[in-house]
Amino acid sequence: MKQSNLPLLLLLLTATTTSIFNSCTRETIEEKIIFPDSNDDRESKNTIVAYNIFNDNIYLNKTFPMPSNGPAYIKKEIWEKEQKAIEEHKKRFKLFTDIIPAEYRKEITQFTVFYPEEGSNVYAYMGDRKENSLSQFSLGLAYDIDKGKTQIPSFSAPDNKLNTLGYDMATYAMIHEFGHYITKNKTQLYLSYVPESDNYVSNYKESSFIKQMVNISWKKKIPVELAISMNPSKIFNAFPKEFVSVYACSSMDEDGAETFAHFVLLNDKPEDVDGKNKKILLFYKNPEMVKLRTGIRQNLQKLGIVPGRPNL
Ligand SMILES: [Zn+2]
Numbered sequence: 048m049k050q051s052n053l054p055l056l057l058l059l060l061t062a063t064t065t066s067i068f069n070s071c072t073r074e075t076i077e078e079k080i081i082f083p084d085s086n087d088d089r090e091s092k093n094t095i096v097a098y099n100i101f102n103d104n105i106y107l108n109k110t111f112p113m114p115s116n117g118p119a120y121i122k123k124e125i126w127e128k129e130q131k132a133i134e135e136h137k138k139r140f141k142l143f144t145d146i147i148p149a150e151y152r153k154e155i156t157q158f159t160v161f162y163p164e165e166g167s168n169v170y171a172y173m174g175d176r177k178e179n180s181l182s183q184f185s186l187g188l189a190y191d192i193d194k195g196k197t198q199i200p201s202f203s204a205p206d207n208k209l210n211t212l213g214y215d216m217a218t219y220a221m222i223h224e225f226g227h228y229i230t231k232n233k234t235q236l237y238l239s240y241v242p243e244s245d246n247y248v249s250n251y252k253e254s255s256f257i258k259q260m261v262n263i264s265w266k267k268k269i270p271v272e273l274a275i276s277m278n279p280s281k282i283f284n285a286f287p288k289e290f291v292s293v294y295a296c297s298s299m300d301e302d303g304a305e306t307f308a309h310f311v312l313l314n315d316k317p318e319d320v321d322g323k324n325k326k327i328l329l330f331y332k333n334p335e336m337v338k339l340r341t342g343i344r345q346n347l348q349k350l351g352i353v354p355g356r357p358n359l
Pocket of ligand 1: 223301
């Protein structure tokens, strides 16, 4: 573990385990969360601006200069406009807080706006904010995510590649990305120390959603050569009952996020008949997840998006 992470981790640990600190250090602890040490933040490619999150608000942390010998697809005027577009970014972030109930997103402490790579269909990402920590996450939204609000429902795509169940791309992306947090936080993974590199690596717990999904589909059904082929369509076509979408076949992590999104957005609890439904039912077995599902669906309703009557 890098030394710089230690004090913050200890502080957070103290905050959750030691009640004696509650009254006198609460402010300090919250302040730490609002303005965490950002020195060791992972920075993803083409990040234009990074904010710290506290409750429903974002606070400017860093702006990034345009890569000096950056790729030609990056337009200077867009980059420079986005560097200053705080009000616009608040609106974009609101899409996330409008949909995901507050009590479930406290560990998502960073919000970034990024420039998508050329030709990519990436609207958003969710990742651990720091190496060697499973307690702080970062949500990134493409500067042009709003275009997803009017996008044709992709379930009609010929190869089912971006199945959004008829919801607009931006709304669906919020739930999918949050699914990454749900399947990769500290209830799901643990860190183990690697002395050779003086570093920590994360591992899935046996009880984690992803480990169980791997046991249901990846390990049990899919031949190794196919699983490592990096060919989602081929995997989906060979085992259509094992996955909720083609995109879920991209990796076990995407399987986790896609299955979570389907758990939330499909109206009915499925029967335990095949691999994809067995995986959806993993979430139904967890009362906290059922509560979260209800919360997200109520929020969608408040936005006028009725689950089961998708908005596109
Ligand atoms: Zn994903």
